[in-house]
Amino acid sequence: MSARKAPATAARRPAAAKKSARSAARRKWVYLLHEGNAAMRDLLGGKGANLAEMTRLALPVPPGFVVTTEACNAYLAAGGFPEGLWQQVLAALVKVERLAGKRFGDAANPLLLSCRSGAKFSMPGMMDTVLNIGLNDEVAAGLARLTGDERFAQDAYRRLVQMFGTVVMNLPVEPFEEVLAAWRARRGVANDADLEAEDLRAVTVEFKRIYATRTRRAFPTDPLEQLRLAVAAVFGSWNGKRAIDYRNAAGIAHDLGTAVNIVTMVFGNLGEGSGTGVVTTRNVTDGAREIEGDYLTNAQGEDVVAGIRTTKRIAALADEMPKIYRQFAAICRKLERHYREVQDVEFTIERGKLWMLQTRDAKRSAPAAVRIAVDLARERLITRAEAVQRVRPEQVDYFLHPQFDPAERKAAQARGDGIAAGLNVSPGAASGILAFDADTAERWGRDENKAVIMVRPETRPDDVHGMLAARGILTSRGGRTSHAALVARQFGKPAVVGVLALEVDAAQRRLTVGGRVLREGDAVSIDGTTGEVFAGALETVIPDFEDPHLLTLLGWADGLRRLGVWANADRPHDAARARSYGAEGIGLVRTEHMFFESERLPLVQRVILARSEGERAEALAALLPLQRGDFVGLFEAMDGLPVTIRLIDPPMHEFLPGHDELQRRVTELDTRAALLAERGEALGAEAEAERAAKRDLLGAVQALREDNPMLGLRGVRLGIHMPALVRMQVRAVFEAACDCARRGVKVRPKIMIPLTAVSTELKVERALLEDEARKVLKEQRQRLAYQFGTMIEVPRAAIVAERIAEYAEFFSFGTNDLTQTTFGISRDDAETGFLSEYLSKGILLRNPFATLDQSGVGFLMQLAVERGRKRRPALEVGICGEHGGDPASIDFCHRAGLDYVSCSPFRVPVARLAAAQAALAAR
């Protein structure tokens, strides 16, 4: 990595490499700043290209030149400078001397240089920088004379020695720091800035001794030697471990190489007429149209960042140096217009002269990103389409969920209250007191109106009432599509699941994490956007979805997208919310979710456990008006828009009590009875009754049990097996539709049959259900347009889509299940198990349950679209799996020719933007 190693490496290179290096001698390795421009990022790196661009724009940039990324790659390949490089550096240096009016190594009028890395993509702090190159004892003395500032010159000199030692020669920083500390102690001062010139001269001497001892050679006094070694060090830093790790993490290619920027030093620390600052051309927190940032007088760049001295707001510069400020503000405007983007710039003022040291696109918060994009479009700097492309879909999500106050989060982290992290399955932040079961959560949350976080090992359908009453959900098990995650997203409750570090002891009403114990009623905070869990209550702030810039941007997005955006919603309230967020239809009503409500569950259980068709019919008759009521509410909320109602899908046992708990209780009672009988005693009448009832129930649960319920009796299979149940559902849909239509509501029901694998299933089921639909319409003397369709959620359905389309008027991809069966991976088991192992080992780059697996699952989707439309050209195709709200997946859906995506109400705005971006990307 260090320059010293380079020759050794070069010696081991074969002749071929040397030859290719020779043939490269004619290449242009070095560009003066005025020879480059912003488009040359590949060759000059981001920083160098922008310096060149600013030079081209005649902005005050210190003279300099850039050694190209190609030179770096040639160096790394050959293990040494390629032929011609050094000659070109020297030639450029002569020109820079002429432009700067100073000479490198000339004690009478010295030119000092900075030498900085600069890759195509920013890798902050990952590579090397050396400043003040060109100083030695004589030049330092000359600089002192020239500036009349002995202390400044000595400080610059000791900094060079220290930086050169640590950066170029890889020495540890501690010996240098110890010298400084000793001098501060000797002088009784706190800061290096308070050391005198004499002190610093002595420091430099000691620094050079450290250098000589540790490197076994003297500090190079020849400025050209300094420059040469510095350039080699920057090259070498491209393959430093830090840099490689960073690139791996950021997904940057390893063969890009870095450029080296060699620029004339300018100094902001030459007295009160000097200064330095870092600003953005607009406010990057809220997007306001004002220059924002900080500066310091009599300071160097790193002082602004280091935070040792209190910086001043940039506005103050207008008072302190009004002329400079005006010049600077004009430059900022010019840069923004030129780059058509908000810039993040660095500047230095050296004795009243402004120098621009860097410009680049500014990072920004979510609300700033939205406002800036809209403002730039309104200012005609960019088009509306560009504005839509400038905002990341996740930045829209910000507006939909509470967030922790950033300062509070930082403080909590500092206190060590960040106690664990899990899967960030439902975004938003929430604080509250811990409740360990659904009933407690409901009592505290609904009845006593407390903020509650419900915590469970994992949730089950009968926990839903507690989840609804809680502010957030926390579980130690389960994955991205666990029950807890699905329900939480559905209702926009922040949730963190699969926090394996938590030991949840529901019986003892406590959770343990690390050594820490939290009990019921203790405060906890969860961030469903990041997956973090904090002890204690953090304050939350609630952004505003009605932000006018956001609404404007989404309006533009709507005009640009082809994909429809629908929502998955089971209740009228969710449907209304989805509509307010811009949903154009309901793509998925999970009818069974309503079955879990406490008044219905007993009825549903009676349906399942019925001993005769008569008994079953009775229970279904009692369910009918309840289910009808659900649909009335949905049709009203979606008046005029399509509502896709999926018939019952999950296996029956989900509606019954859990097997293990039941077996445990039965065994307990059996054992007690046996033991008591041994002693001539008997179980009480109440316990005997419970035993008989639970035994019966256990028998029923066992009869319905499956080894792999995900691949079992569910979906259309259930409908075929128990036709009375789905008939009731269809009756409820059509009675509700007729009722609404009579009152002037425009209804567009779409009946969706889940889990089709064989076209005959659909043929048989549709015939049965359409018969029921016609019966209702006849009874009600109504006419209604309606459709029958199916989910495509097993691979076979996609493959035989042409035959299935004969009986389906629409397809909707259930990509959760389709991903499970295509991979042969059970999502619930895997996401906290081997799937996370796969992700951490890099076997999978993305969780296929979060982002669509395009080569596998996507292939089947494309096949289904193509084959389905072959049979039925007007076939409507959508997606209602979790992927419908994921931007990368939405992009794929656009390309695959889907008609719409359907996602949770809270993802609708995100999907609107993502759909527009997909359309723009495909242009």
Add this chain to the structure above:
Amino acid sequence: MSARKAPATAARRPAAAKKSARSAARRKWVYLLHEGNAAMRDLLGGKGANLAEMTRLALPVPPGFVVTTEACNAYLAAGGFPEGLWQQVLAALVKVERLAGKRFGDAANPLLLSCRSGAKFSMPGMMDTVLNIGLNDEVAAGLARLTGDERFAQDAYRRLVQMFGTVVMNLPVEPFEEVLAAWRARRGVANDADLEAEDLRAVTVEFKRIYATRTRRAFPTDPLEQLRLAVAAVFGSWNGKRAIDYRNAAGIAHDLGTAVNIVTMVFGNLGEGSGTGVVTTRNVTDGAREIEGDYLTNAQGEDVVAGIRTTKRIAALADEMPKIYRQFAAICRKLERHYREVQDVEFTIERGKLWMLQTRDAKRSAPAAVRIAVDLARERLITRAEAVQRVRPEQVDYFLHPQFDPAERKAAQARGDGIAAGLNVSPGAASGILAFDADTAERWGRDENKAVIMVRPETRPDDVHGMLAARGILTSRGGRTSHAALVARQFGKPAVVGVLALEVDAAQRRLTVGGRVLREGDAVSIDGTTGEVFAGALETVIPDFEDPHLLTLLGWADGLRRLGVWANADRPHDAARARSYGAEGIGLVRTEHMFFESERLPLVQRVILARSEGERAEALAALLPLQRGDFVGLFEAMDGLPVTIRLIDPPMHEFLPGHDELQRRVTELDTRAALLAERGEALGAEAEAERAAKRDLLGAVQALREDNPMLGLRGVRLGIHMPALVRMQVRAVFEAACDCARRGVKVRPKIMIPLTAVSTELKVERALLEDEARKVLKEQRQRLAYQFGTMIEVPRAAIVAERIAEYAEFFSFGTNDLTQTTFGISRDDAETGFLSEYLSKGILLRNPFATLDQSGVGFLMQLAVERGRKRRPALEVGICGEHGGDPASIDFCHRAGLDYVSCSPFRVPVARLAAAQAALAAR
């Protein structure tokens, strides 16, 4: 259905149908026998085409004509005779009269006709026949005069009235039978044959009265009217319920229609010079080259079949009527040579003249089929390829398994001992005493050498020792690929599973079926070929695989097939058996099957439950020599042939005790302890120790539990998660291979990695394992050719096969799993559940776990072959799922371009034949 209904139907037909009927008037609806030939089955039906062919061959066939299937379809479409049909019938009748030298309805010289249905495919007994058409009072009197046999004529007449009434007019048969019974009683005789002419005349009078009363019209005395109504009745019978049900069951199309054969009656019941018989041209039981069958003198055709009189062997005819016999034997030879196939013929001798009434290809037993095919080829009647095509693969299976003696089976059924039926998952018959658990089965079967049938609700891996000691396996649950089925097939044990009618009470050691109770030790017989279960011990016969005809046929098949035939075998004994049956390699060694053996299971459990890597390494080290020994045996058995070793596949919990039983025991002990504690007592030390151990174990089992284990931590996922285990397996393989190679055994190891879904999985796993392999080879200083490959058993693997082939040198389709994931159906849950419902409702026509689903699973297989070979042209592709032994699936594998199929050793001969047939079909 009856002719009477036709006019009513016709009245409802629209004008269009009538018009098309008119335009059809010019069509040829009727063929004289000498106008047709055997190729005209579509038009003339099977019977008519063969009668025509025999006529063409100048064999003695009574004159007649055929009304075509097209006429039938036109009749059914129009609801009445199409125009021109009746005229053509009358014209044909005139020609028949001329040929027969008799006249229809002419009392002086009467022609009588039979009118029989005859469809393209035989539908025995499903449609209508009317004999003796043309009789009325006058003609009957004339016939009596002409034959000099009054009784014969009256008998013919009363038969006509009865048949006409029941068949054409749909009258019940009982009133007719009652009249006959009354006359028999009056005369004191047992058989109708003993009634006198006078009696029969009176019977006819009474029959005509019944006819008139019930049909409200007189019995038609006009022979043409009789004929017309009979033809219409035969047409109508095509759409009778019986016929429709039969076609549904046999998979015959409903739009074929039936022809009507109208043929001059000849009579075998005109005295001792007459007779009738049914024979096959060779012995269809053993295939011997001899005419075989029965005849009766002075009898009609149905008398031979009815079994009222004792028939004579056909050989006796050589003595009784030597000239006729010689003529008949020559005809049989001629027919065989002409049809190039053994024939089943009917003949009648009328007063010394031989008439041929029918010929068709003869049905035959499995051994006869094999011998006949080989003999016909040797006689040069057919080619060897045709011989190979003549035997159904299932007929080869016959030679590999014990069978019940057919007479015993019939007797048992008659006794009502056929107590239930289930899935026929492993062929062969077995009898023995019932054992309700594996230990009992082993004690009785192995130690006491009794014939045992092991019965369980379902089996688990730890039942294997009992299954091995038993003669057969019977379970009340589980499907075609349940544990019991897989193991049974593997070891060639007859098995019937999923017998839902059985209530197996293992605790009480009894099973209940219907009202019947069988206890442990009671005898039972199961037929794994048919799925039948019998109470009591039925005698079995063991066919001979060394049958020289079979070996010849399979040798011919081997020369014709392109597909290799390999076997799935886990133990040396199975491998040797497979090789003796002709296997050319081992396509699947399930390494984990060896883990279930009693000495190993504790070691495997120690591997799983290890609390440290050190502990695990220790347990693995103990397993290594055992596993190495397995492979040594396999390599020795397969010397020179490839052995494909699949690394551990199933989820870990399969090696641990069952959860429910464990939980029950822990709860029991906990409850006892609590109850005792309430009374100041304590659990004994032994119970306390058990409680602690079981609690620990339960915790471990719960930690490994998955909601959907089929989609869980198994296959390559397990290998990546617990690399030490698969490393040990690979070490064992290569140490064994080196050991064998050193002793001169030719080893060809192929390491197969299961359940790949993502190419990176294979990349990582292969690198790990090949490293271990190289290490062993280096230690052992050996060189060996070996391969690494993968199973393709989830849809994604097929889709991304091109990338997977980068790391796989061979593919093997695991179609059991691939079917599960392609359909999204759990085989174990479904086969006794909704899948059987689907099959019975016709939603699926075939069980996709038995016969490959070509449009879904097959599509993915073709895709994988194509994409895999794109990356690696020499990629070897096989199949090792259950389908590898199924003939229809083998045909698909041939067409899909696979290199081999691998199946259980007992299916190898079947697969050899099926592979040859596939190659011939694709020519």
